[in-house]
Amino acid sequence: MSNLQPPASLAADLGDAPVLHVAHDPDTGLPWPDPTVPEPEFVSLAQFIFEAAADATDGCLVEPDGICRHGHPSWLLRLGVI
Numbered sequence: 490m491s492n493l494q495p496p497a498s499l500a501a502d503l504g505d506a507p508v509l510h511v512a513h514d515p516d517t518g519l520p521w522p523d524p525t526v527p528e529p530e531f532v533s534l535a536q537f538i539f540e541a542a543a544d545a546t547d548g549c550l551v552e553p554d555g556i557c558r559h560g561h562p563s564w565l566l567r568l569g570v571i
Contacts, residue, residue, distance in 0.1 A: 543555070
């Protein structure tokens with residue numbers, strides 16, 4: 490086994506930094522409602538893509554690039570992944 494350690498510059502992993510949310514619909518420019526559920530973990534976001542179903546920012550089930558009937562975007566849209 491090796492005792493490799495990441496460089497000190499990677500100690501503060503950028504993946505752990507807060508992600509800025511896309512707060513407006515890029516098509517209409519209208520603001521999206523504020524999220525009512527906590528932001529999902531990275532693993533959940535990856536599952537949304539593979540399962541072709543995602544949670545919206547209010548907990549509704551939508552397509553990965555979808556918006557629920559209440560006007561909340563999927564987390565993938567809100568985080569700028571899609």
